[in-house]
Amino acid sequence: MSPLVLYFPSRLRTKESLQKVLLVCNALHSGTGIGNSGSRSLSWPKRTRLWRRGFGALAATRRVAEVPAICHSTQHRTAPLCTSSHSGRDITSSLWALYNETKKQTEDVVSSVTCNLLNPDAIFANNEMSLEDTEIYGFDYDYTLAFYSNRLHTLIFNIARDILIEEHRYPEGLRAYEYIPDFAIRGLHYDVQKALLMKIDAFHYIQLGTVYRGLHPVSDKEVIAMYEGSHVPLEQMSDFYGKSSHGHTMKQFMDIFSLPEMTLLSCVNDYFMKHNIDYEPVHLYKDVKEAIGDVHVKGIMYRAVEADIEKYICYGEQTHAVLRKLAENKKKMFLITNSPFDFVDRGMNYIVGKDWRDLFDVVIVQADKPGFFNDKRKPFRRVNHKGVLLWDRIHRLEKGQIYKQGNLYEFLRLTGWRGSKVLYFGDHIYSDLADLTLKHGWRTGAIIPELRSEIKIMNTKEYVHLMTWLQGLTGLLERMQVHRDAESQMVLKQWIQEREVMRLRTKNIFNNQFGSLFRTYHNPTYFSRRLSRFADIYMASLSCLLNYDLHHTFFPRRNPLQHEASVWSDQVCAGTSKTPFLTEMAQIK
Numbered sequence: 001m002s003p004l005v006l007y008f009p010s011r012l013r014t015k016e017s018l019q020k021v022l023l024v025c026n027a028l029h030s031g032t033g034i035g036n037s038g039s040r041s042l043s044w045p046k047r048t049r050l051w052r053r054g055f056g057a058l059a060a061t062r063r064v065a066e067v068p069a070i071c072h073s074t075q076h077r078t079a080p081l082c083t084s085s086h087s088g089r090d091i092t093s094s095l096w097a098l099y100n101e102t103k104k105q106t107e108d109v110v111s112s113v114t115c116n117l118l119n120p121d122a123i124f125a126n127n128e129m130s131l132e133d134t135e136i137y138g139f140d141y142d143y144t145l146a147f148y149s150n151r152l153h154t155l156i157f158n159i160a161r162d163i164l165i166e167e168h169r170y171p172e173g174l175r176a177y178e179y180i181p182d183f184a185i186r187g188l189h190y191d192v193q194k195a196l197l198m199k200i201d202a203f204h205y206i207q208l209g210t211v212y213r214g215l216h217p218v219s220d221k222e223v224i225a226m227y228e229g230s231h232v233p234l235e236q237m238s239d240f241y242g243k244s245s246h247g248h249t250m251k252q253f254m255d256i257f258s259l260p261e262m263t264l265l266s267c268v269n270d271y272f273m274k275h276n277i278d279y280e281p282v283h284l285y286k287d288v289k290e291a292i293g294d295v296h297v298k299g300i301m302y303r304a305v306e307a308d309i310e311k312y313i314c315y316g317e318q319t320h321a322v323l324r325k326l327a328e329n330k331k332k333m334f335l336i337t338n339s340p341f342d343f344v345d346r347g348m349n350y351i352v353g354k355d356w357r358d359l360f361d362v363v364i365v366q367a368d369k370p371g372f373f374n375d376k377r378k379p380f381r382r383v384n385h386k387g388v389l390l391w392d393r394i395h396r397l398e399k400g401q402i403y404k405q406g407n408l409y410e411f412l413r414l415t416g417w418r419g420s421k422v423l424y425f426g427d428h429i430y431s432d433l434a435d436l437t438l439k440h441g442w443r444t445g446a447i448i449p450e451l452r453s454e455i456k457i458m459n460t461k462e463y464v465h466l467m468t469w470l471q472g473l474t475g476l477l478e479r480m481q482v483h484r485d486a487e488s489q490m491v492l493k494q495w496i497q498e499r500e501v502m503r504l505r506t507k508n509i510f511n512n513q514f515g516s517l518f519r520t521y522h523n524p525t526y527f528s529r530r531l532s533r534f535a536d537i538y539m540a541s542l543s544c545l546l547n548y549d550l551h552h553t554f555f556p557r558r559n560p561l562q563h564e565a566s567v568w569s570d571q572v573c574a575g576t577s578k579t580p581f582l583t584e585m586a587q588i589k
């Protein structure tokens with residue numbers, strides 16, 4: 001319950017006073033909720049006006065009138081039970097009056113939010129970090145320096161599907177399935193033994209309505225029966241790197257390249273179910289995983305991209321401008337990627353130019369991350385300009401040379417690049433960032449391409465209005481649940497049903513099957529929790545760095561904890577949110 005409601009028990013003496021209190025608290029509750037949902041909170045001046053309008057009138061009220069509902073509470077109760085002293089019609093009318101007034105108040109909050117929209121090209125901070133302290137910048141290649149079109153996912157899907165048919169003797173009928181671009185989102189979990197794809201929140205709870213067997217949803221009732229609820233125990237969850245190993249039955253798909261894999265798994269499952277084919281889900285998972293791996297390991301994808309690079313690589317992410325900016329400011333730069341040199345060289349020639357190697361102090365290919373960050377046994381090998389591996393011992397990492405494999409411990413010894421003066425960017429939360437921040441104290445930046453499209457959705461009037469009223473209605477339910485009489489419970493049941501409809505809309509507005517990458521309904525997703533732990537900052541693309549000078553400090557927003565009052569947030573203390581908004585970013589540029 002809101003601390004503001006608890007603070008004014010003596011004011012809840014009349015129905016009119018109760019309505020005013022609830023109106024004001026609901027507006028504040030809505031503002032906080034919007035802030036937590038990724039949009040701008042209700043500004044402090046507007047909150048102050050609402051406060052004075054509501055509580056100013058209450059302060060002048062001296063009369064003690066008849067109480068609509070007599071509440072019996074003890075010192076330790078936070079939600080006192082109430083028994084109605086009026087007729088059912090009176091209390092029902094009062095509840096609907098509160099409902100209508102709260103809904104009307106939503107419009108004031110919506111107008112405040114829509115004036116302060118988030119910039120999709122902003123950089124967001126989980127941890128305070130200053131670029132002024134950063135001397136060395138490191139990069140992954142795929143989906144960090146190079147961005148790919150959706151055609152690449154279609155290519156991977158088609159090749160892996162054909163490998164299943166031609167090499168693993170899967171049914172020829174699978175060729176009828178095509179890649180579905182908007183089916184899956186990354187961060188999903190796959191139950192290898194049950195052949196179920198699902199979204200799990202930060203507390204290991206399955207988001208009901210997001211469980212799919214093949215291409216079709218599984219009913220909530222069936223999910224609850226299979227898992228004896230909706231919680232997935234820790235021992236069944238994926239391991240540290242999101243893999244299903246050592247007894248873990250869940251696999252988490254964290255890589256953007258995994259979107260075709262999830263879709264192919266779902267399509268094959270769908271085919272087997274449609275044709276009543278008995279199959280072992282574990283074998284299916286391993287075969288699809290191997291087929292997808294062959295697309296990469298055997299170089300099929302690399303050759304296809306190199307042959308038609310303009311078709312697959314997006315040039316518009318301004319990678320070249322970012323690298324030039326860092327070079328002009330005398331920053332050290334290095335590249336550590338799992339991709340082979342020929343593939344990287346072809347792509348960087350297209351994105352940056354033939355002199356791209358002059359920008360980097362160290363270039364490491366086929367690094368085998370995340371093993372690169374943990375395995376101390378693999379030494380570096382130098383690669384000549386023809387791609388031939390040389391056998392000489394590496395005593396230093398030289399600019400202009402290409403190195404293969406190696407390990408981070410040797411890298412640190414040879415370069416001396418340690419601690420928070422190093423900032424490394426990558427798209428894979430586990431393979432690129434986790435070990436660096438946990439074991440080595442590097443600063444980390446996550447590249448999340450999906451962020452741009454999600455923010456654009458959150459900036460729409462439909463979403464702002466939906467979320468504002470959803471928060472308002474949730475606050476109303478929280479406070480009015482104390483009415484236990486039958487008539488009140490009927491009203492509350494209607495509100496709950498309306499809330500469920502709105503929650504479903506907030507999911508479907510991002511993706512009809514699985515919703516947002518970052519949220520279940522109100523909780524962060526498992527992906528989002530890991531992102532907040534392993535990434536100091538995150539952004540849609542490296543081009544976002546162009547909006548900031550290299551002395552900029554990123555501050556995380558102080559969102560109030562559940563037991564803190566909303567007035568403690570940094571929006572009140574600083575007057576503005578730390579997250580750049582559209583108008584502010586226009587001034588920066």
